Amino acid sequence: MTNPLLAPWTTPFEMPPFGGMSDEDFGPALEQGMEEGRAAYAAIAANPEPPSFDNTIEAMERADATLDRVAGVFYNLAGADSTPAREALQREMAPKLSAYSSEITNNKALFSRIETIWNQRDNLDLTEEQQRVLMLTRRGFVRAGAALEGAAAERLTEVKSRLATLGTQFAQNLLADERNWFMDLSEADMEGLPDFVKDTARAAGKERDRPGAVVTLNRSLIVPFLQFSPRRDLREKAYEAWTARGANGGETDNRDIATEILKLREERANLLGYDSFAAYKLEPEMAGTPEAVRDLLMKVWEPAKTAALADAEHLSRMATADGITGPLEPWDWRYYAEKRRVELHDLDETELKPFFQLDRMIEAQFACANRLFGLEFAPLDIEVYHPDVRAWEVTRDGKHLAVFLGDYFARSSKRSGAWCSAMRSQSALDGEVRPIVVNVCNFAKGDPALLSYDDARTLFHEFGHALHQMLSDVTYQSISGTSVARDFVELPSQLYEHWLEVPEVLAEFATHAETGEAMPEALRDRLLRAATYDMGFATVEYVASALVDLAFHDGPAPADPMQRQAEVLETIEMPRAIRMRHATPHFAHVFAGDGYSSGYYSYMWSEVMDADAFAAFEEKGDPFDAELARKLEESILSTGGSRDAAELYTAFRGRLPGVEALLKGRGLDDAA
Incomplete structure (x- = not known):
């Protein structure tokens, strides 16, 4: 039978065929993707025609089409809805994919073609975007060791393969510790806890097949437990378990793995000079x-x-x-x-907490995107990878822009934290390809699901990343969406958090779960005044x-x-x-x-910019200023990695920022 991952996807919006595929399909599909890629790269390297941007760089952009399509689905599922089979395949594929990548960057004939084009670049009449893709492609090869020879090249391949294996093991050990630890709570243990914490603990107990309530190592449960439990002994036990993840001895201990990773990274850098x-x-x-x-x-x-x-x-x-x-x-x-x-x-x-209903906060993030960028979000009734996942079609002026998936609730099969990824990235090399974007969070389930204010900020943060993907408008997939400098990638996400703090947004969407009434103005003002509390x-x-x-x-x-x-x-x-x-x-x-x-510093590097960028809206006196929103989209959100990050920010703001806006935003300017 045809592997559904390799057959044409005839689903709405060419979504992955979630209903027709199984874990057993992923391994053969990933192997097939690598075989197709090997053949494509070999053909590029052996092309008798003189190297050109079209027959080399653009051909390379197309070479991994099948692998990218399958991997985009598999690695999203491996993080958000792990199974033993998926974890085993991750371990198997990590060294294979690393070796595949090394095969490409170690291909001397292929690198020679790239070098020829690079040396001729001033005479090729390339667009600015093409020049950028050429530079990034060449730089990626050099930084991957393409210029190394002999034993050094072979050793670098070994190092990268081992690092891929160790990184996968580190992540799986962490997930195992998070999945396996819990602390049973009696009714007496829960005295003093607010009802929403008790309800979350009982729901966690049900999910773990325990007779009563439990505390788990999921942030959406353990943090409020630490905030509210008057039982210092239980707080200590839970906190120490939370901070001991990966350091409990046995098969899931990550300390030796971290040691080896750091040694191998040093060797990798030294090999590259x-x-x-x-x-x-x-x-x-x-x-x-x-x-x-x-x-x-x-x-x-x-x-x-x-x-x-x-x-x-x-x-x-x-x-x-x-x-x-x-x-x-x-x-x-x-x-x-x-x-x-x-x-x-x-x-x-x-x-x-009753004023921060998940559904209302989703409405809020959509409404802000509508006012800023004209985006519309319509619910979709399509097959998704887990019953908790929700789907929307994203359009503007009636034109399809993206499919957006929201996977919001904690479960034992999901790694901790929150993230944004793309099952398919935007590109326009061979016709317009629009993205499938996923936001994954770990909120506590409830009826209705209630968020803390920090949870709501996380929701907006990840949606800022999603906007970076949805609004991408470039030709080449390698520079689309969030494919930017690491210390620039958090700018759109951290910037979008600011719109949650806009009083009129809270006034409209922060409504009480039971009464439906808007958050009282006095409470809203107290909330905003306390924004820098405990900073x-x-x-x-x-x-x-x-x-x-x-x-x-x-x-x-x-x-x-x-x-x-x-x-x-x-x-x-x-x-x-x-x-x-x-x-x-x-x-x-x-x-x-x-x-x-x-x-890891990059969150703060980006925060220097996001504080300064939102100040531009404050200077206009309108957080939804249409001209600034258009400039933000054109300069940053739609451009991906098509230009240098500093150039992109300067195009929006006219200059690069200093640290002052960050300190002010965190309420630390008086302590400086």
């Missing part, structure tokens, strides 16, 4: 150098630490008043910070992680990453009651692949 992996990784980014990254992080670290230490004094006094004789501990911070928020801002999560804590835990990531990669690989982590935290004088947001054994951004390795 770089002093460190950080120097290699940061070369094509906006930051450019480890020194520039460290300078930004330290400019933020000192005022953030000052603010956090001042907050710690207040929280310690509250703990002492509760009879705690020892120092404030990390499992105490959220509990007393929540109490203090009530005192300072008369703001209680239990009062807020010292949030900034310290983030920047500490970014500094540790940088230290791992800027210089020789540490023999013991855990010791190196401890040394960095001691050097920067990490407040004792705050821990890194992502300790090494569960730092998936850095070790489950190298996307954010030596690049």
Whole structure:
């Protein structure tokens, strides 16, 4: 029988044939995609015609059509709805796909054609976009080792294959720890918890086939438990389990994996002629150098630490008043910070949460996209990969732009966190291809599903990434959507969060789950005034992680990453009651692949721009200013990686920003 993944997709919008495929179809389809790719690249390399942009670069853009199509589906499902079969196939395919990639970049005849075109580029009458694709293609080959010969080339291939295997194992170990740990809660254990936390814990117990309520390591459950549980012993147990992910000994322990990954990354960089992996990784980014990254992080670290230490004094006094004789501990911070928020801002999560219904917040993100960019969202009744997934068609002026999938609820088969990906990316090389974009979150189920304010920000954040994909308008898939510098990719997502804070958006969409009434203006004002509350804590835990990531990669690989982590935290004088947001054994951004390795700083680099970019709307006095929205789309959201990131931002704002807007936005300017 024909593999449904390889047959033409005759579904609406050429969606993946979710109803007709099985896990057994993916392996053969991925293998077939690689075989077709090998044949295509071999034909390009052996082409007797002189190298040209058309017969080499554009031909390469087409070469992986089948592999891209199948992998786009498989890796989305592997992250959002894992099964043992999918995990096994991930482990099997990681070294195979790495070897396939190395075959291409090690093809000397192919690289020679690229070099010939590169050397002739000034005489080829290429468009600006074609020049960019040529530069990125050549740079990608060079950075992958195409210029290496002999033993060095062979060793680099081995290193990359091993890194692919280790990254997959790191991610699967983390998922296993998150899936396997839970803490049963009796009714007495839940005394003092708000009803929404109890309901979430009971639903988690049902999902785990437990007789009652449980706490799991899912952020949407464990964070509110830490905020509200008066049981310090249970907070400690849950917190320590949460922060011990990947460091529990046995088969799922990630510490040795992290050590080997760092050593192999250093070797990879050295083989390519770089002093460190950080120097290699940061070369094509906006930051450019480890020194520039460290300078930004330290400019933020000192005022953030000052603010956090001042907050710690207040929280310690509250703990002492509760009879705690020892120092404030990390499992105490959220509990007393929540109490203090009530005192300072008369703001209680239990009062807020009914106003943040998931469905209403989805409406809000769509409405903002409509006012800014003219997008319309119509629900679709089509086959999807899980019953929780919802689908919409995205149009503008009646023209189809994208299919958008929302997969919002936590489940044990889904890795933690939130992300945006594309099952199909936009391109126009052989006719217009419109994207299939997926937002994945881990919110707690409910009837209705209620979000925290931070959850709502996450929803808007991921939708900002989705807009970057949906509005993409380039010719070549390799530069479409979010295919931009790592420290630029978070700009659209973090910028879009600002529209959640617009008073008129909250006034319309923050309606009470039971009464339907709009959030009272006084409550809304208190919420917005408290926007920077506890920002010292949030900034310290983030920047500490970014500094540790940088230290791992800027210089020789540490023999013991855990010791190196401890040394960095001691050097920067990490407040004792705050821990890194992502300790090494569960730092998936850095070790489950190298996307954010030596690049976790990029959220803050992008925040410098997003704070400045939204200030442009504030200066206009209208968060929905049509001219600025058009400029944002034309300069950033539609352009993908077709131009240098600094050029794109300057085209929108007229200049590059400084750190001042970021510090002001985080409420840290007074502490600077």
